[in-house]
Amino acid sequence: MKNEYIPHPAVIESIQTESFDTRTFKLVFEDKTLAESFNYKPGQFVQVSLLGVGEAPISITSSPSDRGFVELTIRAAGKLTRAIHQVKQGDRIYIRGPYGNSFPVDEVAGKDLYFIAGGIGLPPLRSVIKSVFDRRGDFGKIKILYGAKTPNELCFKEEIKVWKQIDNTEVLLTVDEPDDRWQGNIGVVTKLWDKMDLAVPNGTDMVLPNGVAYVCGPPIMIKFVIEKLLTSGFKDEDIYITLERYMKCGIGKCGHCNIADMFVCIDGPVFTYDHLKKFPDKEGAMT
């Protein structure tokens, strides 16, 4: 019988420093068959471990079309993630998964896509961003709004320059605390709203955006972004949010990630606002 808790060894092929506390690890499973057959959807996560240290859920940041490797962007937040930041190219870490549900891609063909991220919230969205860029012609306009505390804390700086060149795509960046070289926007991510071409008045009615929003970031950011999206005419069911919860098993067995009658590890981590707002304590669910 297959033991779902047994993780698979993966070798670190390369490490990209994103900021002072965040790195992107490119991993290749030691089992060549698994390396080639490993399939996942954007928004899913894996359980990552180091033997004798611990295990934690981490979103897959590569695209399902990236074959033969998996990328994870990890912020050194605690015991395990700080230890992972000590590993070197060629070292081994352990992975099980993929787990959880995913962001819609096929289902939103023809629509405008709005990605709104704060801080370490961009890595989970990068998987779906890369997936839609793989088939750019299938979607309307793409807007990516991304905020971080400082310019140094923005992830994927070089890749964002490439995204900005893609047809009918706009990437807007903002930081709370600029440095001397920063010439862009200053303030929280919702300050970028006026640049979104949303909420076009049509007589007395507002034209509803033909759009879908993907949101990931700290709880306080999520709260204000949802308010903005709703006042801009987005429907509850067109707002997708990915939630973080303390997890142990990742497979719906231990109950650690429970909210209301659901487990974030199997019913999420991606929820529509339509779904989230029905939780008895919706504010608590987003923290």
Ligand SMILES: Cc1cc2nc3c(=O)[nH]c(=O)nc-3n(C[C@H](O)[C@H](O)[C@H](O)COP(=O)(O)OP(=O)(O)OC[C@H]3O[C@@H](n4cnc5c(N)ncnc54)[C@H](O)[C@@H]3O)c2cc1C
């Ligand atoms: C679905 C999902 C996807 C995720 N994706 C990502 C991802 O892509 N990248 C990523 O970096 N993270 C991601 N996370 C978050 C990550 O799983 C957590 O940060 C995880 O707890 C890190 O494990 P750790 O052992 O390093 O931290 P822990 O030791 O568990 O610490 C976690 C938090 O507790 C705080 N803490 C630790 N010790 C103490 C203490 N003694 N006193 C006070 N506070 C303390 C830390 O500051 C930290 O904020 C995701 C979480 C979920 C649920």
Ligand code: FES
């Ligand atoms: S982490 Fe165990 S039930 Fe979700």
